[in-house]
Amino acid sequence: MSNIRIYKDLSANAIFFENANGVQFMNSLQAKPSVDGSKIDISDLAKQIDLVSDISHSDFINRDGVTYEQISINNGHEGTNIDVINELNSVFQDAGTPTGEIPTITSPLVINNVQGSIINYELTADYGVGYEWNLSQVSGITTVNGNVRKIIGGSSLGVGSYNIPVKAINYNGEDSRTIVLNVAAPTFANTKSVQFNNQDYLGANAALLDSTLGRSGNGSGSGDAWSIAFWFKAGTSVNNNQTIFYFGANDVSNGNHIKITYQGGVSNGRNINFKYGSNFNYLNLITPLSSVPQNSWCHVIITYDGGTTGSSSGSVNDYYSRFKIYIDGNQQTTLNFNINYGNSTSLSGQNLRVGRYNTGNYMCNSCKIDELATWDSDQSSNVFDIYNSGSPFDLSTLTDKPNHWWRMGDGDTYPLLQDSGTEANCIFQMYNMTLANIVNDVPLYFSSV
Numbered sequence: 001m002s003n004i005r006i007y008k009d010l011s012a013n014a015i016f017f018e019n020a021n022g023v024q025f026m027n028s029l030q031a032k033p034s035v036d037g038s039k040i041d042i043s044d045l046a047k048q049i050d051l052v053s054d055i056s057h058s059d060f061i062n063r064d065g066v067t068y069e070q071i072s073i074n075n076g077h078e079g080t081n082i083d084v085i086n087e088l089n090s091v092f093q094d095a096g097t098p099t100g101e102i103p104t105i106t107s108p109l110v111i112n113n114v115q116g117s118i119i120n121y122e123l124t125a126d127y128g129v130g131y132e133w134n135l136s137q138v139s140g141i142t143t144v145n146g147n148v149r150k151i152i153g154g155s156s157l158g159v160g161s162y163n164i165p166v167k168a169i170n171y172n173g174e175d176s177r178t179i180v181l182n183v184a185a186p187t188f189a190n191t192k193s194v195q196f197n198n199q200d201y202l203g204a205n206a207a208l209l210d211s212t213l214g215r216s217g218n219g220s221g222s223g224d225a226w227s228i229a230f231w232f233k234a235g236t237s238v239n240n241n242q243t244i245f246y247f248g249a250n251d252v253s254n255g256n257h258i259k260i261t262y263q264g265g266v267s268n269g270r271n272i273n274f275k276y277g278s279n280f281n282y283l284n285l286i287t288p289l290s291s292v293p294q295n296s297w298c299h300v301i302i303t304y305d306g307g308t309t310g311s312s313s314g315s316v317n318d319y320y321s322r323f324k325i326y327i328d329g330n331q332q333t334t335l336n337f338n339i340n341y342g343n344s345t346s347l348s349g350q351n352l353r354v355g356r357y358n359t360g361n362y363m364c365n366s367c368k369i370d371e372l373a374t375w376d377s378d379q380s381s382n383v384f385d386i387y388n389s390g391s392p393f394d395l396s397t398l399t400d401k402p403n404h405w406w407r408m409g410d411g412d413t414y415p416l417l418q419d420s421g422t423e424a425n426c427i428f429q430m431y432n433m434t435l436a437n438i439v440n441d442v443p444l445y446f447s448s449v
Contacts (some may be wrong), residue, residue: 007063013129014128038407046170103125119141120151123168194368199432200431203356211377213247219322222306242367250358274325277310282342286337326383401421409439
């Protein structure tokens with residue numbers, strides 16, 4: 001039999017009791033002779049059970065490892081079985097709450113934690129001896145081995161609030177409370193983007209964006225408005241027709257669609273080219289030469305106010321004015337073109353792609369996209385909030401939250417990119433790509449802490 005350590009713990013106002021089964025803090029103990037009188041039993045009077053039975057009197061030690069047999073001898077006795085029983089009972093009688101106090105839990109009744117983090121909490125109480133937890137509703141949380149007052153774990157819990165019933169007990173009574181564990185979403189961090197090389201692109205169910213980017217006719221007003229925002233880092237290709245974003249008809253010759261491209265040419269490019277319409281009826285707005293920087297990130301927002309976009313030569317300037325392009329928070333003065341005075345038809349989603357047009361025009365040579373978002377409203381008045389002085393941030397904290405928002409790697413599992421917008425139903429799939437296309441190159445690491 002290994003030694004049993006027993007002593008009065010002043011901080012707990014209880015008896016520290018440790019054997020092969022672990023540590024307990026308790027009161028209302030009594031040492032007594034075993035049935036044949038040759039050894040010692042120790043009983044918990046409150047629970048009416050024997051903690052240990054038939055233990056040799058030489059196996060009981062104090063805090064410092066001194067046997068109670070030796071303590072008895074030091075006190076002028078012989079160190080017999082009965083002498084050790086008397087020594088133990090003198091310790092037991094000095095513990096507890098002789099004036100009858102019941103326990104009072106003193107530790108906080110609210111635990112605030114962040115999803116993915118491990119909690120480390122200790123339950124304390126005045127006059128507490130025993131401690132009980134009901135952890136049945138909080139998977140992954142357990143008491144600490146050797147200290148039942150402490151719990152640890154909880155990193156797998158989802159965002160929300162959890163109730164944990166607890167008790168502090170002594171032989172005079174108990175204090176029962178409920179601890180509320182609040183698990184919050186982690187603070188925002190932007191650590192990933194998606195890199196595109198030749199033939200790489202993203203595809204998704206375009207119909208899911210009809211209510212955001214589509215329309216039923218020639219622009220009825222604010223109900224048809226939309227906005228598209230993203231961070232973009234140009235690659236090294238000088239190709240002038242690299243598709244960043246494409247939404248709309250499969251038949252691009254005759255069907256209405258949205259096309260945003262990067263023109264990479266050195267002499268007449270490094271800018272954003274936006275086309276609205278079909279190949280035979282469209283409006284074209286192009287940002288100034290070199291408005292897209294080399295070798296660094298920029299933020300692009302394109303807005304549409306929902307108004308009419310075509311059919312009359314006398315109104316073509318009005319049609320252009322429906323759209324605005326912002327780069328790094330600044331509205332661009334665009335070079336404007338049209339074919340057949342714009343487009344007056346409806347627009348619905350048959351194709352939704354990032355990095356590819358209907359049959360080609362891929363982004364090239366390490367172009368990167370981050371934090372792509374769409375709104376079913378004109379966000380011109382909120383451009384500065386969305387751009388946020390050049391720091392990507394949690395778009396769900398905006399008053400006007402995006403309907404669709406793709407983090408481009410953060411929180412995603414290859415080959416799928418999740419939708420974090422309010423509708424949260426449109427998932428991009430990565431085509432011709434590998435996990436290595438999710439890279440650590442981002443506009444700026446920013447934490448809301």
